[in-house]
Amino acid sequence: MRIPISVQLGLLVLLTAVLGVAVLAIATWFTTYEFVVGVQSQSLELVATIKASQIASNLDLLETTCKIISTRILIQSALKRYYAGNHTDANWVNSIADVQSALGSRGYLSLYQAIIYSKNGEGGNETLLNVTSETVPDITLPYTYPNGSSVMLGNDGIGYPPSLYPNLTYSRTSGGNGSINTYAFSDYILGLDSALLLGPLKVNSSFSLVSLTLPIVNNTSNTEILGFVSIVASAANLQSVVSSQDGLGNTGQVLLIGPTQPENTFVVSAQPATATSAPHAAALGAAQVHYVFEPTPLPSQVSRHSGMSTDTPFVLSTYPMALKAMLQSYDNESKTISQLSTKNERGVNVAVGAVRPQSSLVQWILLVEETHSEAFSPILRLRKIILACVFGTAGTIIFIVPILTHWAVAPIRRLREAAKKSVEPEMAPSSAPPSQQRAYPGTDDGLGDPIEHIEEHISEKGPPSTWVKRLRNPLGRLNSSISIGNTRNSRGFQIPGRIKERKHCVTDELTELTKTFNEMSDELTIQYNRLEERVAERTRELEKAKLAAETANESKTLFIANISHELKTPLNGILGMCAVCMGEEDLSRIKKSLQVVYQSGDLLLHLLNDLLTFSRNQIDQAIQIEEKEFKLSDIRSQLAIIFQNQVHEKHIDFSVNFVSGGITEPRGTVCRDRPFEQHSPTLGLSAHGRLSDMVLWGDQHRILQVLINLVSNSLKFTPENGKVEVYIRCIDDPANEDISVALRDRTRRNSRFRSPTTSSATSSIGARSHAIDTQPVGQTMMQPNLRPVRFEFEVHDNGPGIPAHLHRRIFDPFVQGDLGLNRKYGGTGLGLSICAQLSRIMGGVILLESEEGKGSLFTLKIPLGFVRELAPSTHTSSIPGSRTPSVLSLEDFSNAARTPSNHGSVRNEPHAPGFEKSEIQPRLVGLSQPFFAPTVPSSPAPPLSTSLPSTQNPTENGDGSKRIRVLVAEDNTVNQEVVRRMLALEEVYDVIIVKDGQEAYDTVKSNMEKGEVFDLIFMDIQMPILDGLESTRLIRQMGYSAPIVALSAFAEESNIKDCMDSGMDMFISKPIRRPALKHVLSKFSTIMEETETGT
Structure with a gap:
């Protein structure tokens, strides 16, 4: 920084004067302060x-x-x-x-x-x-006195x-x-x-x-x-x-x-x-x-x-x-x-x-x-006097000194201007701009060799050539300290070091050149340091990205393990039972095996539909809303019919209720009469009457798809004898302008995305509804002048609840409450994500309120159009055992609901032979666990010992070899049946089946205490309560030395290595093939080989 001599002189005088006054003021302040405080204190003490x-x-x-x-x-x-x-x-x-x-x-x-x-x-x-x-x-x-007198x-x-x-x-x-x-x-x-x-x-x-x-x-x-x-x-x-x-x-x-x-x-x-x-x-x-x-x-x-x-x-x-x-x-x-x-x-x-x-x-x-x-008034008065003296003196000096210094340095200023003119002649008006006047010549950008420029200026002043040597030597020594890449040429560039500035009283051209050179060096150093900081910052960002990628890779591996288990489990049932059928001659057993094959294939289809639905939802314009007229009572009727068997099997208190005007209307097949429940007053009832009589305009199937997903999740996680309640209420005034806007926007968006395929799908559904109900409610054209209303659908259960840290992530794709190998519930984690996507497409929102251990409450809020209210003569009450005329058949609705969108027709396939009605359960996105699989009980059940009828001696095989005892640890009932029957084909009938790792450990321990030892153990990896890896470790620590074979659908090398490290002897990948099973039995037992007739 170059400061004129006049300014330096003024600042020197000002600093000297202010410093002297400040020293005097500080000394006066401390001395007088103590004195005044002492006087005030003594005054108070004297009076006291x-x-x-x-x-x-x-x-x-x-x-x-x-x-x-x-x-x-x-x-x-x-x-x-x-x-x-x-x-x-x-x-x-x-x-x-x-x-x-x-x-x-x-x-x-x-x-x-x-x-x-x-x-x-x-x-x-x-x-x-x-x-x-x-x-x-x-x-x-x-x-x-008591009488009041004084x-x-x-x-x-x-x-x-x-x-x-x-x-x-x-x-x-x-x-x-x-x-x-x-x-x-x-x-x-x-x-x-x-x-x-x-x-x-x-x-x-x-x-x-x-x-x-x-x-x-x-x-x-x-x-x-x-x-x-x-x-x-x-x-x-x-x-x-x-x-x-x-x-x-x-x-x-x-x-x-x-x-x-x-x-x-x-x-x-x-x-x-x-x-x-x-x-x-x-x-x-x-x-x-x-x-x-x-x-x-x-x-x-x-x-x-x-x-x-x-x-x-x-x-x-x-x-x-x-x-x-x-x-x-x-x-x-x-x-x-x-x-x-x-x-x-x-x-x-x-x-x-x-x-x-x-x-x-x-x-x-x-x-x-x-x-x-x-x-403190005397002290404050003293402070004001001292500050006034200090700043008053400083102000006076600031006012007088510039005038005196300007007059005093005028001769020096005239000498400086004369010296500048002798070194830098005046530039013509057409010269370069001032920002380029001091650039070095010799290059296109105006920046030449600084040494040559210095020599030129020194030669103008005269000989001593020693000045150049004196200037070059320090530059040569300092140029070797730091080097960076030069963007103007290919040779290496080194940051020049600062030239030592000697103390001087007079500033001349050389000192100014030294200052300029040092400023250039400082700027280069600053830029180099900034570059280093940016490189370090980018390195840190790369490290963070690397950690994020590693975390994502771990999440991907865990997801692949879970999805492999979900997909290969039904595939194992299909291939395994097919292998069983090829070795069976009894028609009834073949029929039951084919029933299992059908169920497993249906589950596999559902899982694939989950992934396909989610993938299609990720693409814009993939989901379209097909709006038409529908009765609100149909929603309740279809929910009641769809879930009645599952509710009966798990003994769940399930109800679907209309809430209008603060009063609950308990009706329906599954709804039971109960006292009226008071809720917050709902709007629009005075204009529309009972909610069950309303005819609304909207996409009934999308609403049902969301509700069935939510109810299915609630039923899956709710324990036996629990409670799941659905409440339907109108929460906004029909005259609400915001709802009208949302309804019009949704209609315009859907009209842009309609296609002939969609229309045909809608017509197909409409035709089927017409075959059941002679006066269908659904229409394919938008009704004019609809009165907008906002509806709220609540699904409440008393299940285990959702942890607080998952509330923000539960609607994200592939997010589940338990993602480890010991998870209790199946599923892909896409159901709630699809529900959120559908609610946004319908112009609504889905909310979650949950407390761990007390249950969950999902709320769907969407705008709908009010068409009309049914007359009492046309309204059909829901009677236990009856069906609303507009309700599709159970299989029709299940197929329609699990279709990702309304593209394509809805199938109406007959039931497979041998299927029980209770075995056909609804299953939509978000629910990957089959309903025919039993729910894991809250307390451990005794192991299931199964034996197929056989003409052989229960103690010895037909060839006189000793009978082997096998323990199978598998949580899926289909896989249990597959393993049991495939072992039966290999003439292994002494099979004990357990459903989790803890029960396997307890069974092995109890048999060893009785002196009975299993000859072979088949151990699934993913099981509730205790996974297969931990169960194997505990069994090995107990002293069990017989072979343990791993059963898993996740056949990655890391998973196989974990199985072997835990103490297992062999690994079989699901679906289980009969040759692989025979190889295991031939390796660890005395069963004779048979020719494989099929796969």
Whole structure:
């Protein structure tokens, strides 16, 4: 950076002046700050000390006056006569007059009442004498008689304030002397040196009463107590000290804090510090205190103690300065403390001086409090003065110095311009732009060899050639440090190093050239570093991409393993049962085997349809919405009929309900009568009536496809005796403009994508519906002027629920709740993804609410068009066992629903021979587990032992060889049947079948304990509860040494290696071929080979 000399000179003068002023200002600030803070603190401490001394002197005066009264001869004589047996009233006549005269002649101190108590309560009288001064003014006490009349001081009964007189109790000690202790309170004993101060009792805002109770000590014996006297006096002297503003500022206030105990002292466990003992800080901080006199705000000022009165207790620790004063050591000298920045019990910033009055009667704390702003006002004023001086001086210098420096450097500036003209002559108007005037010649881009340019400029100034050598040598040494690729030529380019700049007082052409060269070097270094940073950043991005690719590869491998298992499982059933059929001659067994083949092929078709549907959905314009009229009651009827067998088999409480106007309409084949359920009010009911009577415009098959997928998933994951409920409700007003727009947009989008194939498919479905219902609801043209409504379809179950971390991903493709080898449910993970795609195409949305362990709630919200409402005569109720006329047959609907789109006709195939009705179950995308496979029970079941009929001896085979025992661990019932029958073809009949790895382990363990050992174990890899790998490890650890053969549809090398590492002896890939099975049996048993007649 090149700074003109005038600017440098100005900055130097400015920096020097400002630095000097700043040093002086800082020194003044610290010195004066400490002084002002000290003065303010001393002021608060001085006022607090004076006020505390006044409080202590008034208390001492009260104590001295009361002690003088207690020593009067007439009072002590009357007490002695009373203890001698004179209990007459005449005994107290002279004492009463004497006490009245003593109360009325005190001058500065106003005494109003006195009560004399017995020393031991003998004679049944504790109170011996009650006296009120004859000169007492009319004082209305702050309470009333039960009839509401005012109580005056001196009246009989409560005219002697109960709170100012102790309730003396007497207790004889257990010692041998039999002395009597007098208790004013349960923890306060009156003795020779006792002095009990009670109060103050607030009469009004400016007047209070206090009382002092003292022992009457015999004048002739310092150890004999004749009785006790309580004297009530005015607290005006104490209150005047607190309310006086002498020595206080504009916001100053005197506060007197004391314990809430009536004796004005803290409890024994929370005593403050003394000269010889330390306090218990925690107990003392938790002690309850109150204001002795109510803090009153100053005129025209906001109270800093709002809501506080003498009856409002608070914790001592809420006022830090009060607690600090109690924690200070206490001796004969006043220990005054102060702090200019603290808080009171209300959290207001204040400055406080605190001290404890020197009196043995009370344990009070006197506080002198003022606002934080008033305490720091001198400091703030000092700060303003110092800042004004500093910035004022700097501003003056900034204004004057530029004028002086400009005039001072004018000759130097003229010399510089003359030197510049001699080195760089003026350019013609047609010269290059200023940005290129300093470029080096010799290249197309204006950047030549910098060394030649330097030599040219030096030659203009004259010989010394040593300058060039001096310049080249440092460049040659520094050019070898760093090298980067040069984009202008093929040779390597090295970043030149900086040239050392010597200290100089005058700037000339050489120094400017050095600065330019160094700037170039710095810029090259910066660009090189930036390039290195970008390379490092790209390297990090590549590392992240590599990790992402590895993660994706792992996910792909796991998905391939799962999908291979799902696809090869039915394929295993097909090939295996075909192999069985080729070896069977019994027609009934062949028929059952073909039934299994058909079921497995149907499942395989469903799985392929899942993948094809999802693949087609990924392509734009693949799915088209075919809208037509349909009855809303058909949705419920078809759902009820489709799932009735599955619901019956699993004992699931399944219901489909209409919710209209807040009332549930329980109807349908599966719906049971139940109490009406109240829901949030639905709109549109007044205009349309019952939902079950509505005729709507929309794609009925797509709606059913989504609902059947959702219900199928709920039924799959819901345990036996669970509950699955479907609710259909209208949730928006028909006049809603947003729904109208969504409906029109969806209609226009669908009209663009219609094709002849689609029309034929629709006609085919329409024709079939017409054959069942003489008055079909469906139409192929868009109805004009439809009234838009929004419907909500809810599917709720009480299954295991969906974990929270999967809520955002559950609608993504290939996402399932269990993706490991030990997953409990099958499936490709595409069902919910397809549901989400269909809901978006229909202009709606699908939502999920689920809590793990409590079930799931799927909600489909879509806009539909209201066509009309059916008349009661045309409405057909759903009766158990009946079917709505517009409902397709079970197989027709199953085929239509699992078709990815409406392209193509819907098949109407007859049932295969030997099929039971219960075996034909609906199965749509999202549900890959066949319904004919039994659900895994919640508790382990005993292993299934199966044996086929045989004419051979159960102990030996036909050739005399020993019979082998085989254990098959397989979770799929079709595969169980395949393995069992294929083993039977090889004359192996002693077969035990278990359904998971845990049961396999338990079966092997129980047989080994009985001394029975399996000769061969076939172990599936993917099983619930415990997979085959872990089960094999546990079985090997138990000591089982016979062969274990793996059965898996995932035949990758990594999977085979994992099987062998777990302890298995051989691997058979699904579908199982009979030659492979015979090879295993021939290798690990004594069964004779047979000629394979087929595959």
